Amino acid sequence: MAAEAASAASRADPAEAANAPAHAPRLRRFALATLWLALLFNIALAWVNAHAIAINGSVVTAVQGLVMALALAAGLLRRRGGWRRWTVLLIAACLAWLLLSVVRQSLELKFLGDAVLIPAFALLGTCLGRRELVRWLLAAQLLISLIAAWELAVPKSFAATFNVTAYYVNTRGIEAETFWSGEGEGLFLNVERPSGRNLFASSGLNRATSVFLEPVSLGNWTIVVLIVLVTLWGRIGWATRATLVLSDLFLVVACDGRFALVCAFGILLGVPFGRWGPRLWPLVYLPVLVATLFALRAAELLPRGGDTFAGRLRKGVDYLGRLEVADVFGGQSSANIYANADAGWAYLIQSQSLFGFLAFWLLVVLMARERTAELRAFVNATAIYVALCMPISYSFLSIKTVAPIFALYGCLIAVARRSIGPSGLMGLPIRTGAPRGQPPRVGPALAAFGGG
Template identity: 40%
Template sequence: MAEQAEQGSVNIQAACAILLAATVLFNPALALAGAIGLPLSASLVASTQALIVAGALILGMAQPKAPPYGWIAAVLGLLAISALTGAVRSQFDAKSLGDVLLVPAFIMLGARLTPRRLIVTLVMLQALVLIVGIWEVADPEGFGATFKIAEYYVRTRGFSEADFWAGGDLFISSERPQGRLLLAGSGLHRGSSLFLEPVSLGNWSVVVAIATAVLWSRLSVLLRTGLIVSTLMLLIICDGRLSLSVCLMLLAFLPIARHLPERFSVLYLPGCILALVLAARFGLLIDTGDTFAGRLRYAVDAFGRLNIDHLLGISSKRVGMEDAGLAYFVVRQSIFVAVGLWLLLTLTSLGDDRAGRICKHGFMLFVVLCLPISNALLSIKTAAFMWAVYGFCYGQARRRAAPAGLGAPASTGDDPPTLDPPIIIGARGWASGHG
């Protein structure tokens, strides 16, 4: 029986890791399939994503010893609200439902991950992303011909060929009209690696930076160095202005955040909205166009255009505002989902240890800094791993909080027989535990 239980745990861990890796790999895999002549469509991409999210939901909810009832209730609530707003609009929006369901789905999946499995998955994905990113900047023609990114987005995302003004097979934003921020004059384009577009590669870099801080005490010096250096290289490759700015802000703030109560993060979103409103009121956001101030101005203006139908999520017009991520989220989901999900994410305890505090403050601040000017953070390509790390910290906190004798470490059926063994990964092997 013990051997069967151990084998079942290994199988579950492997399945969780495969699903997590699939969130990063399914887009380039489909693009590669299209490049060799296989038929592609928007429905195929949506169906693939739906299967991944459904798999995460099934694995996440199937925890017989300690079901995550709170997150299961959140899933049911999101389904009910989606059905209600869809009935009012007389149109069901599967994409919007999928975008929001991936949050509890990957939190529950992350809660099942052991430290070793999460770290191995992170390191392998980061290595693969870096290798492909270096290949892309070294041989953009070969990379573009392999994945035919422009064709992929035309066939699956509703883009037109005229949108790709720079020409070639790379994504639209692979070049900026005003040039690169980093390595200006180098002649390099903005890289995208496995994410196929630069903004998501920038978001991935921030997620990895926060995950590295969360897992810091579990990593060897070798892996700490490797993750830091590779993240810096990816930031340069993608030339991400926002991602670089967020990383610098987090570098300054997270050492302070580790001493703040984790639920203090609930103030970030209302504080951000208040700051934007005051900045607009006092004339500090007068710029327009593709600058940071201009994007913030667009976000404030987008808030001003919201009407009651937008706030209730029942507007028949559900396009536009894509560059104002928070307003876009409200229009697609409703103010009730936006506020409810924010409260659930910030008030759910991830534990009072260093890792839980950094995870909560880091990811919630990242969301607040990105959402006003972009909806890219909602993409499964980067959001899934972020919420899985959040879920991992949530699962660890549940195990530590479980009363002695009730099988705290076995609450998900996946963990080794100690409460929270440090994992050291380095040159001597992938992982070793110490009591």
């Protein structure tokens, strides 16, 4: 079935193959290899740490920096539709980081990496077509499912192979005593909830982590797969659909994904409306969520503490409510910023300033000027995912999930740009030599919306 799924991964798209330069196939292979590296470098380093030499945090930072450099190189060498807007964003992010570093009087490479991740992988995505991305996603999903099944079936074998505990102690500075030391000793610290599993509680299984080494990222990965499905459903063959849907359900259960279930429900409800609603509708998701959570807190409907989803939301609201002027303008020290890392929006505001936080949200929603049905579905699904993740975690900035999501974003914009024609600095249509007095030529995708 997997072979059939791979062969039917996507319908042919002649526009994506037209006028491709001779070096394009090499760059596509290079881009796909970079995506694999972004997905697998942590588990590879964990194996090295367990069986060869000790790995420290500097090595992880260096490898992640290398992956981002490779992504940037691929996109800047290819320079396909939309690459200018991502390059402008990249330059602006670096300048903003330098300014905030002067304010803090310290250089924090982690914050630069957070800012550069998105344009880097969006540029990489401009090298790829939708077919290549779906095939890559299918292969990655099968590999992740296989490793998750191994981890659940024989946790001691998985722990002995990768020794996740030692990897996170060496690279993240987490105390070994905080890790679970039950039957699956050597796994991540929260593979067992204090109150047990929510899904199939009587099974006695730990929470799977697969190639991500920790369950939160595995849950987020299932949302990445869902975003691709709701965006490209009409372009994916039935066998690939069935494989991705069934394996995604398995992974949600495997990681006991509380957030994954809530977010999937929100996406499946929100995307059909957003596809036909106003183009700017996704902008309201985050402010409405913030207002709703503060209202629930004021009414004492969000409980304090406890390992529950509502408790995590309450903690995120409390973090946001405690921000001070220095936090809002990015003047806090890095130690204070990491103390609020459990709340994604507090972390993002403190590390990138309120202006960076707003720029990030506007980027997610407004970077796609092209009004295609695929981009509408993608923007709505991604905005729901980011908005729901912000109160409880900053994992939406993890390279493991940013890489495929924004590679797809860059790909979809590049495809839309080619159907419209040449573009200016920020992706706006430009004249293509039409005689004076006549309107510039635009592609059919733009003409369908009145040239807007």
